[in-house]
Amino acid sequence: xxxxxxxxxxxxxxxxxxxxxxxxxxxxxxxxxxxxxxxxxxxxxxxxxxxxxxxxxxxxxxxxxxxxxxxxxxxxxxxxx
Numbered sequence: 001x002x003x004x005x006x007x008x009x010x011x012x013x014x015x016x017x018x019x020x021x022x023x024x025x026x027x028x029x030x031x032x033x034x035x036x037x038x039x040x041x042x043x044x045x046x047x048x049x050x051x052x053x054x055x056x057x058x059x060x061x062x063x064x065x066x067x068x069x070x071x072x073x074x075x076x077x078x079x080x081x
Contacts, residue, residue: 033061038072052076 038056045051053075060068 032063035059035061040074048081049077049079052078 036056036058038054040052040054043051054073056072056074058070058072060070062068
């Protein structure tokens, strides 16, 4: 008689470490549409130096029951010559 493998499980075990052969977590849906609105200010400290502040609110239209809202704040310094 030929030897048969009795293991039909999707899990295998070697040296005490279990390795899964299937996907355990569903990947995130990355095809959602987005929109954003924002406003910003620019303040000139000198003729060649300014400070910038910006606010944006992002809306992610998901396929779930709730849409996601993400707020973004930026502050920047710039100079030029």
